[in-house]
Amino acid sequence: MEATTTAGSEAATALPSQLRLAVLRLSRRLRQEAVGQTTPSQLSALTSVAKHGELSLGELAAIERVAPPSMTRIAGRLEEQGLVARRTDSADRRVAKIAVTDAGLDLLTETRNRRDAFLAVRMAELSDDEREAIAAAVPVLERLARND
Amino acid sequence: MEATTTAGSEAATALPSQLRLAVLRLSRRLRQEAVGQTTPSQLSALTSVAKHGELSLGELAAIERVAPPSMTRIAGRLEEQGLVARRTDSADRRVAKIAVTDAGLDLLTETRNRRDAFLAVRMAELSDDEREAIAAAVPVLERLARND
DNA sequence: GGCTGTCGTTAGCCCGGCTAACCGAGCCGC
DNA sequence: GCGGCTCGGTTAGCCGGGCTAACGACAGCC
Secondary structure, three states, X not given: OOOOOOOOHHHHHHHHHHHHHXXXXXXXXXXXXXXXXXXXXXXXXXXXXXXXXXXXXXXXXXXXXXXXXXXXXXXXXXXHOOOEEEEEOOOOOOOEEEEEOHHHHHHHHHHHHHHHHHHHXXXXXXXXXXXXXXXXXXXXXXXXHOOO | OOOOOOOOHHHHXXXXXXXXXXXHHHHHHXXXXXXXXXXXXXXXXXXXXXXXXXXXXXXXXXXXOOOHHHHHHHHHHHXXXXXXXXXXXXXXXXXXXXXXXXXXXXXXHHHHHHHHHHHHHHHHOOOHHHHHHHHHHHXXXXXXXXXX
16 A cells, blocks of 8 residues: 555565465475475474584574574484484583584485475476576575575 | 576576575564464465455365365464354355455455565565566466465 | 573473364265 | 265364473683
């Protein structure tokens, strides 16, 4: 209703709504494609650890944008599956650091393929223009997801 | 890392992964912005009912891509909040139809603004190009989320 | 050595997916 | 019209994943 935004007035107001719904739906759809017992949240955390190297639980919780207890549980499940190894920091024995294991790396690469299969198939059905639209949007989506 | 995201073949293989992670993160980020007691799933269902008009629970479950029991619960919560009204179909007394109430419509428009505020603010910070990238990608995202 | 702050965990709540099993209404067919 | 199949919806129960509140262990600073 209020068109005080910059460029496209009406489009600019509707766009957030559309984007939110689209992201939510696709996220739910992706969740349904789950394979194995490693859940999306776990995989996301695992990916972050692989990307950043050894991390404390607090750092990981911050990166994943979840509360500490949530990360405690997620990390616990990852450890149960042998995907990460945890050790207590030698300097500060309060902090627990976790790192990806070889098994974790394996699962990461393997799962990346399997898990993206659904999406890859779908995206193969898209036109070049559509695929480019996605490619162009991904960095922006990531920027929107970041807190700052 | 590299910005070689044009229409290359390598980009096509990495893209699904990137998209999946981006969507997941943004989805989680959006969830954190929740206001009030109406949850994302509830809001999504409510939106669908508003869009399609009176729907049976089964139809709504199909649209929202959730199992019937999940929709039963979601619809129940919506009804508790007075956002939808349910009635048993006169022709087939097995089916339960639900429609948006005035209060539901109110909340929908009001919440749309409030809930998208976070996203709207963020998107206002984007460049025109980035905003256009999102606008172009939204329909594709929706298509990806669809089952067929 | 004791206070205070911080990291992580535990306990406990809620939402939202799911499957399995059940109920009730419709729709047969005989 | 009565058995039996089908189908929509619900109930029961499980699990993951968010959260807050409260607590224990450690660090650090007087």
